[in-house]
Each structure stands twice: as C-alpha cells, then as structure tokens.
Amino acid sequence: MATTTVAGRRKAQTLPGERSLVASPSTWFVWAGMAVFLVFLAGIIVAVVVDSFGKQWFEGWLPAAWSTSWYSSAWERFELGEVIGVTVGVALAVVVISVLVGVPASYLLARRSFPGKKAVTALFLLPILMPPITYGIPLATVMYAFGLGRTVVAVILVNLVPSIPFVILTMTPFIEQINPSIESAARMCGASIRQVFTRVLAPLLVPGILAAGILVLVRTVGMFELTFLVSGPGSDTLVVSIYRAMTSAGGGEARQLISAMAVMYTVTMLVILVVALRFVNPTQLVARVKDARED
Amino acid sequence: MTTTTAGRARSTASLRHRLAERGIDPLLLLVLPALLFTLALFVYPFAYGIGLTFQPTAATQAQWGGGVLANYVAFFGDPFVRDSIWITMRLAVPAALLNVVLSVPVAMVLRRKFRGKRLMSSLLVLPITLGTVLTAQGLLIFAGRQGWINRFFLTIGLIDEPLKLVNNYLGVMFSLIITGFPFAFLLVSSYLSGIDPSLESAARTLGAGWWQRFRKIVLPLLAPGLATTFILTFVLAFSVFPSARLVGDPGGETRVMALMAYRSFGEQLDYPMASTIALVMGLVELVVVAIVFAWRSLLYKGSTGGKG
Amino acid sequence: MAISATTFESLELRGVGRSFGEQNALSGLDLTVRAGEFIALLGPSGCGKSTALNCLAGLLPLTHGQILLDGRRIDTLPSEKRGFGMVFQNYALFPHLTVEKNIAFGLQMRGVPRPQIAARVKEAIALVKLEQHAKKLPGQLSGGQQQRVAIARAVVLEPSLVLMDEPLSNLDAKLRLDMRTEIRRLHQSLGLTTIYVTHDQEEALSLADRLVVLREGQVQQIGTPDDLYDHPRNWHVADFMGYRNLLPGTVASVSGGVARVDLGGFTLTGVPVGSLTAGAAVRVAVRPDDLVVAVDGQLRDGNDVEATVATVEYHGREFAVSATTAGGRTVHVRSAVAPEVGDRVALTARAQRVLVFPEELTNASDDAASSSQASREEVPA
Amino acid sequence: MAISATTFESLELRGVGRSFGEQNALSGLDLTVRAGEFIALLGPSGCGKSTALNCLAGLLPLTHGQILLDGRRIDTLPSEKRGFGMVFQNYALFPHLTVEKNIAFGLQMRGVPRPQIAARVKEAIALVKLEQHAKKLPGQLSGGQQQRVAIARAVVLEPSLVLMDEPLSNLDAKLRLDMRTEIRRLHQSLGLTTIYVTHDQEEALSLADRLVVLREGQVQQIGTPDDLYDHPRNWHVADFMGYRNLLPGTVASVSGGVARVDLGGFTLTGVPVGSLTAGAAVRVAVRPDDLVVAVDGQLRDGNDVEATVATVEYHGREFAVSATTAGGRTVHVRSAVAPEVGDRVALTARAQRVLVFPEELTNASDDAASSSQASREEVPA
C-alpha cells in the first residue's frame, strides 16, 4: 500500500477523541453548562475588577470615570501591606505545622489498627463537621487566658484546629496507597523508623502533602470566623480586614473600596495558588496520585 | 519468656510482641501531638460551648421554662428559630445535590484526553480562590437589577423587567454553587479516576450504550464517592453565612441557622442561646451525615478495579 | 438452546494500523481469520498486541486500514454494535455485580427476554463450572474463578468472535495450566473463533491454530505452531520459539545448504535462513535441548563448543545447565546428568537443529526494550 | 573488597508460628538452615509463605517459637538490627531514588563511609549488570531490570541471609527464565544463604538445595529437589511436584509392594506411599509424561486406561493431550504424535511411576482453595 493513499485515508478517518465528541449530544450539553458557569464566573470577576477601578459607577455598562484611588486608599487605611504579610505568614505557618503534626498521625491511622482507633478518627472528624461558632468563643477565651490574644501565634493556633484534622483526613487515603513493602524494604536495609520517615516516606508523600497543603492554605486564607475572634491590629488576616471594612461604621465602606479589597484578596490567593500549582496538578488535589508517583 | 494468655492458644511471644500484634507499640506516639492538640484546642472549648447551652439566661428561662433545658425548649418551641433548620436545609441540600450532580458529567467529560484539558480544569477550580466576599460582591454587581446580565437581556429584548437573581434564595444558591462546585468537581474527578476504564470497555463489548454504561457501571461504582462528596459540600453549604447575608434575603428565604446563631450572639447577646443554635446546627449536620453514611453502607464498596 | 457461536465466513484485516501521535503502535496487519479458528498474537510487552485486539473490538479507532466481516466493513461500527466478546487481561469484572449478574449483563443489554436470560446464564455458569459461586461478588472469588467468569460473560452472548487479552498472565503456574486446558476445551466444544493475546510462547503453541508474532507493531511471521516452531523466519521469532541460545557471529562460509559461523573462539554449522554470504553478521539460534553435553566426545555433525559449567538447575528428570564459552558467551543446555559447576564440557548440536539468521533486525538490546517498556507505562493500556 | 556474605554457622527455626487472631497463618515450622544453603518455600497462595519470610525478617512479630542464629535468639530483634537482606515480590524499590541511590541506601543507613559506599555500590551494580542504568529511576526500568536492582540492593549489604518473596512472579515467561539463571549465578558466586518463596514448582526445583512445602500454614515435607520430585510424602506435595493426574479411588488389593486401585471404571497399579490396606480411600498420582499413549497395544506393567481424547495441545516437539475415561475422569498425557480429538486411546504407565497416597488430607477442593484465597485478598500481603 502506497504511503500517499495511507496518508489520504488517514485524513478521511476519524480519530479517537473526535468521534465521541461529535456523536454525543449529552457532551454538548455538558460543554454548554460549563460555558454558562464560566461566563458567570468571568462576569463576576470582571464586574468586581471593573467596579474596583471605577471612580463612580451608578448606571450604565461601565463606570463613568476610572481611578485607582480605591486601591491606594484601601492599602493605606487598612495597612494592607502588613495584612497581606500576616496572611501569607499565618497561612504558611499553619500549613507547615499542620503537615508536621498531621502527617505522622495520618500515617498511624493509615497503617495501624489499635484500640480506640475509631474514636480517634471520629475525634478528628468533628472539628471539620462542627460549625466554628460552637467552639470559637471559648477557644478565643483560652487564647486570651494564655496571654496570646491578638497575637499572630493565636491566629495560627486557632487555624490549626480545623487544619490538622483536615490534613489527617486527606493524607490518610494517600498514605494507604503507598505500598507498605517499601517501608519494609527500608527497614530491611537497616533504616530506623525515623529514617524511614525522613528518607523514604517524606519524599514519596510530597505530592500528597502539597495537595493537602494547598487545601489547608486556601481554607486558612479564607477562614474568617476563628481568625476574627482572636486577631487584632497587627494580626488581622485579609478576610478579617475586609470584613471589618464591610461592617465597620454601621454602614460599611464604599462598595468600590470593598471591591478593591476583594480583588486584592483574590490576587493574593491566586499568587499563592499559582506558585503552589507549579508543583501539583489541580485534579490530583484530593487523593490518588498513585500513577504519578509510580513512574 | 513464656507467658500464657487466658483462653487463647499458648503463645511464646514476648509481651512486647503481643502488644504490638494488637497495635500497641511506640509508634502510637505519632498520633499524640495531633491528639493532644485536638483535645486542648477543640474538645475543651467545644465542651465548654455545650455546657453553655445548659446555662440559659434568666430571660429565656422566664419566657420558655424548662430549667437547664430552657434553651432547647426555646429553640424548638419558637417557630421563628426552629424554622431556620428547614430554611437551611432547603438551601444546603439542593446546593450540595446540585454540586454533586453537576460535577459528575463535567468530571466525565474532563476525564477524556483533549487539548486544553488542564486549562479547563484549572478554570473550573479557580473559584476556590475567590472567597465569599468577592463572589457576593460580584454577584451583586453582575447579576443585580442593574447588572450586566439584566442589562444584556433587556437590551436584546428578551425580558421587559429585570430578573431578580440576587438578594433572594437564588442569589445564595448561585454563590453556593460557585464556591461549592470546584470542591465537588475535584473530589468527583479523583473518585472517577479510581474506576478502572476497562470496566467501561468491557461493558461496551457486551453491547452497552453510553447511557447504559453510565447507569449500570459507572454510577453504582461512583456512588460511595458521591456520598462522601455530598457530605463535604453539604457541610460547606450548611454553615453558609456571609453569602446568606450578603446576596440572600436574610430576613426571609435565607434566614439560615448560622445567621440565627449570629443574631443571638452578636445582636441579642444571648450566648447560651447562640451556642444552642450552633450545637443544633452541628447535630442536624451529623444527622444528615449519618443518614448519608447509612445509605452508603448499603452500596457496593470496595475495589473499583482502578489504580487506587 | 445450547450456547454456540454465531458464525461468519471470514474476518479480514487489511493493513490495519494504529498510531498514537508519532508512534506506530501497530502497522500493516494483514490477516484473514476463518470461522472457528484459534489465532494467537504473540510478542513481547509493548509490541502492540493489546492495541490490535482493541482495534478489533472497536475500543480504539483505527488510524489505518480496514476490518471486514464477510466483506462488510465493520471498523466504523462502535464496539457495542460489533457483537464480539472480549476477555480482558485483568478480567474487568463488574465488582458490584454478582457472578450471575456479570454474566447476564450482556444479555440484558441486548434486550433478551428475562426467562431466556436466566436459562442461558445458568448454562454458561455450568459451562465454566461455577454453579456454587453464582451469587458471589467477583472480589470473593479466586483468580482462576474470576477468569472463568470473564470467559462465561464473553461466551454467553454467542459472539461471532472472542478476543482474549493475556487472560492467564495473572494466575499461578498450576492454575495457568488448568485454565489453559479449560480454554482449549471451550474453544473446541463451542467452535468459537478466538483471537488470543499472550507473551507466553508455550501458551500460544499449545492453544492456537495459527500464531501471529509481533515486534514493535510489525508482524514478524504468521503461521501454524509447528511452522513457527521449526521454521522461524527471523531470530526474533526464533527467540520467542524457545531458541534460547542466540549467539551473534559472522558467516565464515556457506556451502551445501549449511553455513559455518564464526562465534569468536569457536564455530558452529547451521542451516541458513534466507540468503547469506560469507562475512555477513548473523545470529546463530539453538534450542537448549538441541545442544547436548557430548558424551564420550561423541560429536554431532562436527558441531561442538568447549565451555565451563556456570550454573546447574534441577528440573526434575533433567538439568538445565548454563555454561560459559571461551569467548565469554553464555550458552544454555539441557543435560540428563548433573555436571559440577566449573567442569569443562563439550557441547554439541546437530547442524539441522542450528539456525543461522541474518542480523537484520535493529538492535533489540536491553536498552531498547527497557525504554519502550518505560514509555508504555506512562499511558493506560 | 569484594561483595561476599557474612556467614554464620546455622540458623535455627524452632516451632515458629504466627497467628492472626484466630487464624494460624503459620504453625510449627522447624528448620535448620546451614550457611550457604538455598532453601525454597513452596506452596499455594495463602499457605503462609510470606508470613514465614516476614517472621524471619522481623517485619512480623512471632506468636510462637523462636529463631536462633548460632544459638543466639534473634526473634526479638527489630528487623533493621538482624542484618538480613530481602527482595520483595513487587521489588519495593524506592521510586524517588535512582538505581544507584536505591542500592546505596542500606549502606548509608549503616553509616558506611562515603568512598566505600561508592565502591561497593559500583561493584553491586556490576554484579547485576546494570552499569548503563545506574542513574535511572526505577520507573524507567523494565521488570527484569527492577528485579536486578532489588537483588543488588539486598546483597550489597553482605547480609548473612537473603530472603526473597516470589521475586519472579511478575515477570514475562522468557524473562523469568533469564532471571532464574541470574539468581542461581549470584547465589553460587557469592555463597549467599538464601530463603526463597515461590509457588512455582519448576522454579523451586531448579534453584533450591532444599525445599519446604507448605499447606495452610503447616509444613508438608522438607527435602532435596530429587527427594521431593521422586518421593513426595503426600498427594498435596505430589500435586506440587507435577503429578498432574491425581485420581481419587479405593484400594482393591495390596501385595508385593504394589497396590491395585479401583478408579471407577478402570484400575491402576502403583507404589503405595505409607501403609495402605484394601478399601482405603486413596489418590493415585501420575505425571502426564509418565502416562503415555500406548503404541500397538504395548502396555507397561499391565497398567492401562481406555480414554477418549478431549483436547490436544501442541507444545513444540510433543503434544499435551487430555482425555476422558469411561468413568468421566480427565487425565493428562504427553504424546509424541497428535491424536485426533474424539479418538479412543489406551494410556499406559509403569507401576513404579504411579504413586498411591492415602486420602488423608482434608478435602482441599475448589471451595476451600477459593475461600482461603478470597479471604487473603482482603488483607494486604
């Protein structure tokens, strides 16, 4: 068979992906749904961005005049430079500590059965299921009682309350997927438990830790209730600042100012996330990174 | 060392070995930091919060009676408060369901290989960066009476009156979907990736069309994962607070439990009552979670033949 | 109504090929299958066996060629319309359905009436002897039993063609032997046309009417088992047919239908496959059981090698010996008596049993094999 | 410094046992291993082979018995202190480390100085012939190469004992053969004491100095390969030693060192193993290659069966035939010529080649085997 005819026929024929796409109306339905979702999303984001740059925007498609003054005034009024620094610092600290404390615990839950394991698991589930308001105020009192009120330390500590269980719950299935005989192999090579952890498990868990870390990061940056109760000037995170701006003075700040702060919040979050996503694939955020790990 | 354990086959192993066999060994120390932390910073305050619910204010006691249980009597006796359970459920259950149901086909489509897949999935998970404030703000501006959506539809003559998309039930629903969908999508995608694609191939060679493959193979295998996803998105939706307040109708359709708790806490300064509402919130959540888990336990669960 | 194959006259593959991007996983496969035939596709990992099977099943669209069933093109039909049965490498049993329901699945999809389904499922279960396990879930079955469910699920539809993808590779040595006999029995009793993928030479030889040997997506040889066994067309096929000794060398002389090959330190005489001239790079292929330890210097056709015994393995009745020649080559030999490690022995082979192949294949060394394998693992099979 | 085993005088297992809750995965294992020996543990899936190995390695605490190395108890030592090497079934290579670093890992753990590590790793890599792949990650290697890394990683530590858990079970038929030779070579050249787990009879026979056959946690027989091959102690061991025909019957008569067994429709004469009396339930064991198709009615020892050919498999040179006797029994036979399916043939065997075992084992039928396998699959191996 001559090459030319082969090439010709190859064109005429359908390739794997195409056929299924063309054939199924349901697929188009899904694509349409996604398009609507994305339009909504884009609309929301663009609207806020436009609003934050609008001097005044009462009616019409776009603001009558443009300005960046909302950003500068928000930045100065709320000392956002410092606030963003605190936010990033707190988020990183929470991620690091919750990983350090949570991963060993999830290792144990993944690998061992021991008396009371069910109870311990349930205990770790509760802080995620319970609304923070049920324990937030007494928790804040504890913080103040230890003289930690309004310190960055307190903000980190209260954020650890839901974060550690979160790390434990997301990491447990992850560790379960790692072949235990790899650990056995390390021990047969003479590695102590600590060495098994640092030399073998830790590198293997990196994708999972990153995934859990990112989710914790997102949750911490977005956590309002608990942070608010113990933070103060110098330890406010970005959400708390925005909240204070929205609710202060009875009526709250101008809409555009809030928009500007919301945009800065999102940009901060995006920057953090983009940096983190350089290391993980978004669809692998939750679990099962097995195939990636094996090669 | 030879020891005898009562009623069991004689074991010549050392005590250390036998304890280790039951899972008690020094490795248990690994769970200790997390456990201590949770006990100190969660259990203690949580117990305190529960204790608070049994210390009703004098006013509550006078009005509702019931002694130490006055808060609960008040909660369930006052339709204004009690109804918020229903109002919250009416929001959270459909929102969680919608998120789960919508993410299944999307995850299915995005499971295929095609160009731009990664971009697409990144776009879909983007909203987790937005935060509730920006979402609420955006919805108000974009979908409000004067927003671009209404303006567009009015301009092309599709409608005469602006649609009411925010400051009501719908607005909160939008916000819950925008913030909840990415989570549901992420979870469902990962569960889906655990289903061995060769099962679908097998079904194809047995003559099953796409719907039959989905209905008979994928769905039953995905169901336990969907239950977990439902629970997680439900928990997120159930404690909805800022969006109920900002884009909802907080006096009416979206007077959710979190708002009621906040009202007691911040406006009426009745902490015991606020704790009670929050605790009932947690209990209602646990009930729903228990129901879903009970249903889940009826399903097939086990290996889905996949990589996981 | 007994289960029996719905038959056809012939299944024709014309220049069937499939590429993934730049890579040709399979190319130019021409094959005509007669009804009732048992065809085995044989080749190393990553050679395109599964690709060929998936193309036939309709699970992968072709990129080249056509598939015709009795002259009618079927390669554009979706797999659910082709009416073939398939047994997957990992069984692909539906884990949430009982054995019974797994088997009934295909019948339900075809809208067979309920009582008829029950009858046919019962029959299929009896066929694979799983009566006691009908209500179990696949997870509760042993590997061999799962295998049988997969087969029953495929044959209950009375498919015109059954495709099997390494169905035995996950089983125990003993179980593998039993299941092989089972498959043979089913094929013979139902008259199913079968295409069977394997990388196990013995399995292919023992089961198939005809073998197709593949290498890097290219057909190497098609023929009956004894054809391939005795007359491999190139050294790659020979390798798969149990010619474990494949020694590279240079042709010293060709005369009288035999070639004398210089193997660096010693020479061997053998039958050239294809035309060879002196000086050509060749591979000399000898089966371990054709290379025997010379007793009392009793050489065959003057074909002998001096070597030092490196390892001796007991195989029950006979010994597998590996020995190192003067040039550092390792040769594998069978022996009835066990020599000592370190013994110097003379090995000898009949010239007709020695095949000389041109070194025409690209170097399929360790490296190439491993890199193709590594790349394979990145994509789902 | 060449890699060589650090030796010991003897390793003694005294009544070693391990239970999981109620279930005895292994019980009463008594075995003394001499330095340099190659011991194979053989048995079906779930019989406790891995359990035994893990107990030795210290990865599982014993529940019964002791392990002594030169008289010193070692069963209470943690595994990292025992100084054994282990090769795992799935290799268990560290996926994030290169071949080199995988092999160096154990040396680093023992605090061996850096230059010395480099030298020994290089030597070990040369030993398993992976020089070109030293910098690759395990995921980039083929199965056989990974296998060799796993072996190198274990032997570089010069362990006094190497434990191998079905190291070849994941490999291709051809590769399996090559790796077997490799392991044999390593064992012989390094003088490593090795305990090797497998469910492949051929593998065990070809590699081991002594075999331990297990069944449901119980030792069935310990002996040299030819011992077991020719004198299995019970039919379970025989089953594993290739006596594929295991026909239940009743003893008709015992006389002159042979027993005549009624097999329902035909009788066979064989050598009784253990004391048997007339009327005892027995299993008659014959190897397929000991049961030959009688040519021209030429019977051996008057031992013959009439049967109908059911399947014929080509094995290159010879044919594997299964035939059905009058009583509906299936027997497996080897034959040099291919009979037609449906032919009636007479099969014959030498009486010394037929073993008669008491049916003393509990019924290890399909059911028992499958349920033990199913339960096994719920726990990680």
Next chain:
Amino acid sequence: PPSSGNDAAQSPAASGGSDVPDKPSAPVTLNILDVAGNQKLTGGMVDEFVKNHPDIISSVTWETGGAPDVTGVVKPQVDSGNLQVDLVLTGNDGLSAGIEQNLWIPIVDEFGDRLSNMKNYIDPAQKMQDLAGSDGVVVTYYPSGPLLQYNPDVVKDVPSTPQELLDWAKANPGKFGYARPANSGPGRTFLMGLPYMLGDKDPKDPENGWDKTWAYLKELGQYVDNYPTGTGQVITNMADGTWAMIPTTTGWDMNPRITGTEPNTIQAAHFDDFTWVTDAHYAAIPKGQSADKISAILLLLQDILTPEQNAKAYDQGYFYPGPAIEGATLDKAPKETRDAIKQYQRDWFDDLIEEMPKETPLAPAELVKAFDIWDREVGAGKYEAK
C-alpha cells in the same frame, strides 16, 4: 505591636478612682477600638491631642469593627484579664452590649470629676449621656432623622407623610426600601421615628405601644422587595437606580454624596411633621485597665470635649452636625470640612434641627426587643413575638 503593659507601674486600677494618678507615670500607648465609624469624627481630635501631649500618650493605634463585635473582641480580653483594647468608641448598641456583659468601668461615677467638660453638652447630647448611664461618655452627637432621600428622576410627588409614603410605595412596588434596622443606622432611625409620626400609644415601648407602627411597617413591607443587612447596600441600590426612595439621616444624606458613592443629583426631603430620634457615640473603657492608661484616657476625653476639638466632628457630614459640646461651631472646623459641608448640606437642615422636637432613642433592651419584633413580624413576615 504596642506593649500590652502589665508591668508594675501600670497595675490594674482598683475600684476607687483614687488610685488613678492625674497623669500617667510614663507616656502610654493606646489601642482604640472603633465600632461606630467614630474614627472619622474623633480621629483628628485624638491626633491633635497626641501631638500636643506626647508626655501623656506616645502613640495610638486604631482598629475598627461592627457594633456586634464589641463582645466578641472585648469579652475574652476582660475575662482573661489580658487587655489589648484600651478604649472603645461605640454607639448605643455596642455600649449596652458591654454593659450587659459587665465589660465597662463606670467612668462617670468614678471619674466624673475629671471630666468637667461634660457639663457643656448641648441639651440633646446631655439626654444621650443620661441614657447611657455611667459606663460611657458621649463624644459626638447628631439628631439623625428620619428623613427621606429620593431620586428626582423617578419620584415626582415627594411624600410628606407616612401615609403618602405608603401610597407611593404601593404605586411603585420594589422602588422603596430600607435596611434591616438591627444592622443599619438609618433603618433603626426610621423604625424609631415612626411611632412619633403615626401617633402611637407609647413610642418608648415597642412591645405594647407600637401597634400602628407595626401595622404600618407590615403593610409597607408588601412593597419592599428585600431588606439588606447594612446601609452600604441601600446606598448602592439608590446609586445604581434599583431603588428610588429610602429613609435617611442628615449624615447618611450628605456623606455618600461627598465621598461619591451616590450621585449628587439625589435629593432629600422631610416629613411635614416628625420628631428627631437622636444618636451619639460614646467612649468606654474595658474593665481591668491599668491606672496609667485610665488617667491618660481621662485626659484625652476631657480634651475632646472642648469646643475647639469637638468641632472637628463636622467632618465630611457623616454625623452632621456632629459636635456634642456647646459652642463647637462650624467655623472652628478645618477648612476642608467647611467647604464640603457648604457644598453638600441641604440649606434646610439647620433650621429643621432647630425647629423639630428631639427624642432619645430606645433604651438598648427595648431596642433589642424592637429588633426582634421587626425580624419576626416585618423581616420574616409571619412570626408573632411571644
């Protein structure tokens, strides 16, 4: 962060005022929590005090929040004896929340003699001080409302009585609205102003004396499409044309136009006959405060209550007029303020403030009751208060 100061020199004051020195032993730093938007009004005064008296207060940090945050923030600090907030500036609601939780030092009782300028309150401000009791000190005051704000493009016949407002809302459903009173100053002013206009039995008793008001609000509610939580959203609705009429106050009429969140084309009107429901901001000191800081705060407050300082409360019209002290006239305010006020104030404001009667708002406990009734019967629409 500034030192929390729990060293020996700054040990907590005992109940008697005698332990508190006239002047702090060393300059202190102050953390001020503003939950009323009061920083806009008093920020300048504090800055000036700090500038002039570095020996008393070395520096000041501000933090802001909403009235409901008072307890969330201050209570854990008071309970644990570890104060991070030194001075709270709050409205009536936050002040009473703190009183309920027993958070405040009774300044007036203990240190009234050091705050002699409190004698110079203008009359309605004095009434606000009386309402607060001993735990807070009025720093700024305004008569508030209720007034109406409307979009002249839509509203042609401006209502001048509640009935006319109702009729207009009925004719233009969805075009009038106000925020949930619990979260909105104008909302609660409207709520508290209605009983006077409608002639209810007891304008200070929402439970029993507001029959007409509740009936009126329920009927009006049929034409209101939703009640936002916060005045911000109300202003946005007004600015973008979603609504055409809202209740307002002097400050809320001026400030959004000055800051540009509302177009200056928006007009204001007043009912023909109404009573101002006044409003004020208070300063309060959390319990457990050190003697030095109390001393500094007292000096600061005394200074704020001088006419020269208090005049800064005119600010940007947010609390128009703002000062609580006799003689704190507009001409004492900074020039920017004077210009803004001149441009944006309605020319009828000053006369109307002179003319119309003024009443203090509801006492906090009554106010909570009113909010509760409003939430149940107006906001949610169907729940009878028990």
